[in-house]
Amino acid sequence: MRVGYSIFILFVFLSLLGISDVSNANRLSHANSLRYDYYKETCPQLNKIVKDFITDINRINPALGAQLIRLQFHDCFVRGCDGSVLLDTVNNGSKAEKEAGPNRSLRGFEVIDDIKGVVERVCPNVVSCADILALAARDAVSVPFRRPLWNVALGRRDGVISLANETNGNIPGPFSNFTTLLQLFNSKGLDVYDLVVLSGAHSIGVAHCGGVSRRLYNFTGKGDADPSLDPEYAGILREKCPNPANPNTTVEMDPASSLRFDKHYYDILRQNKGLFVSDAALLTDRESESIVVQLQRSTTLFLHAFSRSMRKMTAIDVLTRDDGQIRQNCRLINP
Ligand code: HEM
Ligand SMILES: *[C@@H]1O[C@H](CO)[C@@H](O)[C@H](O)[C@H]1NC(C)=O
Ligand SMILES: *[C@@H]1O[C@H](CO)[C@@H](O)[C@H](O)[C@H]1NC(C)=O
Ligand SMILES: *[C@@H]1O[C@H](CO)[C@@H](O)[C@H](O)[C@H]1NC(C)=O
Ligand SMILES: *[C@@H]1O[C@H](CO)[C@@H](O)[C@H](O)[C@H]1NC(C)=O
Ligand SMILES: *[C@@H]1O[C@H](CO)[C@@H](O)[C@H](O)[C@H]1NC(C)=O
Ligand SMILES: *[C@@H]1O[C@H](CO)[C@@H](O)[C@H](O)[C@H]1NC(C)=O
Numbered sequence: 388m389r390v391g392y393s394i395f396i397l398f399v400f401l402s403l404l405g406i407s408d409v410s411n412a413n414r415l416s417h418a419n420s421l422r423y424d425y426y427k428e429t430c431p432q433l434n435k436i437v438k439d440f441i442t443d444i445n446r447i448n449p450a451l452g453a454q455l456i457r458l459q460f461h462d463c464f465v466r467g468c469d470g471s472v473l474l475d476t477v478n479n480g481s482k483a484e485k486e487a488g489p490n491r492s493l494r495g496f497e498v499i500d501d502i503k504g505v506v507e508r509v510c511p512n513v514v515s516c517a518d519i520l521a522l523a524a525r526d527a528v529s530v531p532f533r534r535p536l537w538n539v540a541l542g543r544r545d546g547v548i549s550l551a552n553e554t555n556g557n558i559p560g561p562f563s564n565f566t567t568l569l570q571l572f573n574s575k576g577l578d579v580y581d582l583v584v585l586s587g588a589h590s591i592g593v594a595h596c597g598g599v600s601r602r603l604y605n606f607t608g609k610g611d612a613d614p615s616l617d618p619e620y621a622g623i624l625r626e627k628c629p630n631p632a633n634p635n636t637t638v639e640m641d642p643a644s645s646l647r648f649d650k651h652y653y654d655i656l657r658q659n660k661g662l663f664v665s666d667a668a669l670l671t672d673r674e675s676e677s678i679v680v681q682l683q684r685s686t687t688l689f690l691h692a693f694s695r696s697m698r699k700m701t702a703i704d705v706l707t708r709d710d711g712q713i714r715q716n717c718r719l720i721n722p
Contacts, residue, residue: 419469420707421540430510433541437519440502441526449646453592454495459701460526460588461493462517464575465557467704469546469711470516473499475718477534482551492595492637496718499523503717510623516717517543520569521701528591528648536648537694539701544711547720561598561663565672568665575703581696583669583678587689589662590652591645593637599662604630614665617659624662638662648690652682 426433426691445451452598462472465484473496476483485493500685506514518541529536558570572582602613603625612621627638639645641652652661656679661667670676712721 394683396664414454419644421542421702421705423538423540425541426510426514428625429513430506432509433506433518434522436509437502437522438507438526440505441498441523442530444498445527445530450592451495451498452524452530452648453588453645454493455520455524455527456588457496457592458493458495458499460521460585461554462520463700463703464571465553466546466548468517468521468543468701468705469706470520470543470714470717471546471549471706473516473520474546474549474715476551477719483549484551484554485549486700487551489556492593495523499717507715507720512713512715514713515543515545515711516714517545517705518719525697531646531648536690537697540698542705542707544706544708544718545714545717546706546711559665561594561665562601563665563668565668568668569675571674576711577699577702577703579672579675580678580692581699582680583675584689584692584696585700587650587652587682587693588668589640591641591648592646593639594662596632596636596638597634599624599638600628600630602631602664603628613664613667615659620658620660640666649686650682650684650689653679653689657683695717 441451447453458472459468461484462468462470465471472484472493474483474485476486485496499516502519502523503514503516506519517536518539521539521541521543525535525537525539557571559568563571568582569579572578577585602616603621604610604612606613612618616624624638628636644651652666655661656666656669659667661669668675669679682692715721
C-alpha cells in the first residue's frame with residue numbers, strides 16, 4: 388500500500404519534472420553530446436578504476452561523498468562542469484576559483500589528483516578531469532548503497548579558465564533567500580524542483596559555524612536569533628558554535644544522520660531545523676514547500692528525484708567535442 392502510493396507520487400512528480408524540462412532544453416543542449424559509453428573504446432576500465440579507488444578511500448574517509456558532491460556542485464555552477472574548480476592559481480595576477488570565499492571547506496582535490504594519476508597510466512590523454520570528478524562524486528555518495536545512485540553520462544572536456552571572482556553571483560551563499568536561490572538555479576537551466584531536490588545533498592556533510600552564527604546571535608543586528616529557526620535547536624547550535632565563531636569549528640548539517648544520504652534533510656527542514664537561511668528558505672515559497680513535503684514522504688522517491696536532477700546539474704554548460712582540452716594534470720592547463 389505505502390509502496391504503491393510512493394510509486395504513484397513518484398510518477399506524478401516525474402511527470403511534472405518532464406514538463407518543466409522543456410524550457411531548459413537550450414541551456415542543457417550540450418548534454419545531448421554526453422554519452423554513457425563515451426570511453427568504451429578509449430578507456431573501458433575507467434568506471435571500475437574510479438569505483439574501486441573511491442570505495443577504498445571511503446573506508447578511511449566516510450565524509451568523502453559530501454566533499455566530492457559539493458566540489459562538483461561548485462564546478463558545475465561556475466563556467467559549467469569543466470573541472471575549472473580543480474585548477475590551481477597560476478602566477479598571472481588573478482586567483483583561481485578554488486581561492487574564492489565560498490571555497491573554505493572545498494576538499495577532495497587530492498583524491499581527484501590520485502584517480503587522475505591512475506587513469507593516465509592506463510589510458511593517457513583521453514579522460515577529462517571534469518568526467519573523473521563526475522564519476523568520483525557519484526561513486527563516493529553511492530558507496531553505502533552498493534549500487535550507483537545515478538548514471539553519469541561522459542564526454543565533458545576540461546576548461547582552461549578559472550577565476551575566483553566568478554564565484555560571486557554563481558555560488559549561492561548560506562544567507563540567500565528563496566528568490567535569489569531560484570534565480571540562480573534558473574540561470575543554470577535548473578528549476579524549483581531541482582533546487583529543492585539538490586538541496587537534499589545537505590543530508591550529508593558538515594558546515595563551518597561562520598555560515599550560521601548570525602542566525603544564532605545577531606540575526607537582525609539587535610543581538611537576536613532567527614525566529615524561523617527552532618529555538619531549542621538554536622540553543623544546541625549555540626553550544627556547538629560559541630560566539631564569535633571559531634573559523635575551524637564545524638557542525639553537521641543533518642545531525643545524527645550526517646553520513647546517511649536520505650530524505651531526513653526534509654524532515655528536519657519541516658521541524659525548522661534546517662541549518663542555513665538558504666535551507667529554511669525552501670519553506671518560504673508555496674511551490675517549493677509542497678516539493679519539500681513530497682520529498683519527505685520517502686527516501687526512494689528522493690533518490691529517484693536526486694538522480695534526475697543530478698543528471699541535469701552535471702550537464703550544465705559542458706564543453707564537448709573540440710572545446711576545451713583533456714588536462715594532463717587536473718590542477719594545471721596543458722602547456
Ligand atoms: C541551494 C543552494 C546552496 C547553498 C546556499 C549551499 C551552501 C552551502 C554552505 C554554506 C555549505 C557549508 C560550507 C562550509 O561552511 O564548510 C555547504 C555545504 C555542503 N553543500 Fe551546499 N549549498 C547549496 C546547494 C548545494 C548543492 C546543490 C549541493 C550538491 C548537490 C550541495 C552539497 C553540499 C554538501 C555535501 C555540503 C557539505 C560539504 C562537506 O561536508 O564537506 N549544496 N553548502
Ligand atoms: C574577474 O577577474 C578577471 C581577471 O582578474 C577580470 O578580467 C574580470 O573582468 C573579472 N570579472 C568580474 C565579473 O569581475
Ligand atoms: C580559499 O580561499 C582563501 C581566500 O579566500 C585562501 O586563502 C585559501 O587558500 C583557499 N583555500 C583553498 C583550499 O584553496
Ligand atoms: C590568467 O589570468 C587571465 C586574466 O588575467 C585569465 O583569463 C586566465 O584564464 C588565467 N589563467 C588561468 C589558468 O586561469
Ligand atoms: C532576496 O535577497 C536579495 C539579495 O540580497 C534582495 O535584493 C531581495 O530583496 C531579497 N528578496 C526578498 C523577497 O526578501
Ligand atoms: C550585531 O550586528 C550589529 C549590526 O551589524 C553590529 O553593530 C553589532 O556589533 C553586532 N553584535 C555582535 C555581538 O556581534
Ligand atoms: C584553525 O586551524 C588552523 C590550522 O590548523 C590553526 O593554525 C588555527 O590556529 C586555528 N584557529 C583557531 C581559532 O583555532
